[in-house]
Structure formats: structure tokens, C-alpha cells
Amino acid sequence: MPKMKSHTGMGKRVKVTGSGKIVAQQAGLRHNLEKKASKHTRRLTGTVEVAAVDAKRIKKLLGR
Structure with missing residues (x-):
């Protein structure tokens, strides 16, 4: 069985x-x-936690 590969594009984004x-x-x-x-653009700066619905999908792409 080959190794699972993580999604490199997702790894660069999160x-x-x-x-x-x-x-x-x-x-x-x-x-x-x-x-x-x-005011709007200032609010958009920085990082935020990903929504719970997306987190499961992202973790699968990262191989976690």
C-alpha cells in the first residue's frame, strides 16, 4: 500500500x-x-480559526 500524500496546496494555505x-x-x-x-479591510487582516464544517475536510487533505 503506498503512502498517503498530503495536499501540498492546502498545506501552504492553512x-x-x-x-x-x-x-x-x-x-x-x-x-x-x-x-x-x-474599517472593513482592517477587520479582514490576520488569521482566524477555520469553520468546524471545513476543518474536517481540511484535516483529511492534510493527512491528519
């Missing part, structure tokens, strides 16, 4: 914390920034 939580960059900060309020 980070697993020491306690096992999955954190990722918030969406919506790539384009159309002139239209968005400064």
Missing part, C-alpha cells in the same frame, strides 16, 4: 496550531479594495 486548531487567512482581501471601507 496552519495547524499546537492544540490542533486550523487557522487560515480571511477571505475577501485580494481585490476591489478601493470600494471597501478601511
Whole structure:
């Protein structure tokens, strides 16, 4: 049986914390920034914990 390979693209997009939580960059900060309020763009900076429904799928892609 061959080894399970982790999804390298997903590994570049998310980070697993020491306690096992999955954190990722918030969406919506790539384009159309002139239209968005400064308050909005500031709120989108930084990383947040991934939603529970997505976490299960992401963990499978990471081979965890």
C-alpha cells in the first residue's frame, strides 16, 4: 500500500496550531479594495480559526 500524500496546496494555505486548531487567512482581501471601507479591510487582516464544517475536510487533505 503506498503512502498517503498530503495536499501540498492546502498545506501552504492553512496552519495547524499546537492544540490542533486550523487557522487560515480571511477571505475577501485580494481585490476591489478601493470600494471597501478601511474599517472593513482592517477587520479582514490576520488569521482566524477555520469553520468546524471545513476543518474536517481540511484535516483529511492534510493527512491528519
